[in-house]
Amino acid sequence: MLKTLVSGDTPRSPILLAILIVILICLAFAPFLFPGVRSVDTAARICIFIVLVASYDLLLGYGGIVSFAHTMFFGLGAYGVALASTDMGRGFDALLVGSVAGAGLAALLALVIGLFSLRVRAIFFAMITLAVASAVAVLVSQLSTLTGGEDGLSFKIPRALGPAFKFMDGELFGVKANGKLLKYYLVFISCFVLFLLMLRVVNSPFGRVLQAIRENDFRAEAIGYRVVHYRVAATCLSAAIAALAGALYAVWLRYVGPDTTLSMEIMIDILLMVVIGGMGTMYGAVIGATLFVLAQNYLQNVLSLAGESVATLPLLPDLLNADRWLLWLGVLFILSVYFFPTGIVGRLRGK
């Protein structure tokens, strides 16, 4: 039963299985295990980034296609929800219309970019995506009447997802049973389903052909597979899922802006999460996103604690200053790439 749920793609390593179960339990019960605005916010971000990174892994790790437009697709979903909610007023219908429109537009744009550039070399596709993504980012910041420009858009989400909405007499296992809790579970369950869906895709015959194309595209053609069709289909699917992740992100934040969805910085983060977790594994996205988002949110606190504990020593307090967290994040990346060249999942599976 469980095996069917993960489409027969088991973790194939006891340690990996244990880590994944711990992450799943922590995320599934985050509001109860770690009550607090910040920790629940971190958990929701982890869920969303797992889906976003996994959808990128579908492209990079399985299809061998390098794209720099993933944040653009992410942003299309987010802006879709924001614009629909602004125009149609708060309501689940607006969320639905916004995410479906965003995902549809993302898939359409991916189709156009793919058909134009995936016929030729993969590097050309990377360049085109970079250009289109930059153009869209500029466009979004310039069209300020529509998109709010650099300030972004704040919008209202359905009351049932807000803190004022109460159910179950207002309390559940000591946690406020309000719309915020419902919103977390909307995010969690959507992400869980999307992730299982992607596992299904990569373990389907379609996924196998993608892997074959990544390894030797000419050979796949000589067997009889239309390489361009498969690559374009993978690009569209990946774009649509990224857009859905963006829609969830917008719902969670009740805000959308260039910095939260479209920036190149997030694109680089996604790449790092895929590489650290392990390309072409799907589970790598889970581990990469979890580690990365945790580090982004808590490394500063860890450092300030560490800095205090060595306050009496020379030099060390300066190095462990909370303001140096980006430096230490960088060190962590270098170490992880050095010790886990095939990613954490690749290493755990003994490759």
Add this chain to the structure above:
Amino acid sequence: MSDPILKLDGVFTNIAQYHILQGVELTVPRGEVTMLLGRNGVGKTTTLRTIIGHWRAHQGSVTFDGQNITKLPTPAIARAGIGFVPEDMGIFADLTVEENMILAAVSGAIDDARLQWLFTVFPALETFWKKDAGTLSGGQKQMLSIARAMIEERALYLIDEPTKGLAPAIITTMARAIKELKDQGASILLVEQNFAVAKALGDTANVMDDGRVVWSGPMSELATNADLQERLMGLSMEAH
């Protein structure tokens, strides 16, 4: 004689600025093993790759089973009934042997009887069925590469140097596989540098030089004529 399964008419193929094929005339009769021989760099591999559509013929035509396939995309050529075993094997290393074979069965599911037959030809495949193809030895990879082309019945197989760099025992296995394929009625165009294998398998021979087929005739004639071998391929029997 019935019309040939494959016919190349005045085929010219350029790769970048190099004129590799310069008017290849080649006929592959049905149900036979046709050898494509010649020194290194005369265009044997390019001929096979032009047939499958990896390189495009700039002039001339390729006719397969009465259909002009010169301008068809590679997947369409493959699905028309041509199996291709490239020189570099091109197995999918990250996938298992099983997955490699499933992928190769483009029409859908693997035919079990045919798979059992392949297991008798290449027992190693059954042994390593669930293993990653990348972990196989060179000879096993070559067997997988050929088996992958054989998993579905094709009218014509293009096989590029199947015995290159292999141990003698595996060469025997390869030769037997090609023989069995022929006995099933398939036509085969085989590039082979190992003259002993060529002699044992070939029905007709075509020798290439400088991007053209310079000699065609029965393999037996070439095999017994040392002068001809010397002149066409720079071979001498002492060396073999």
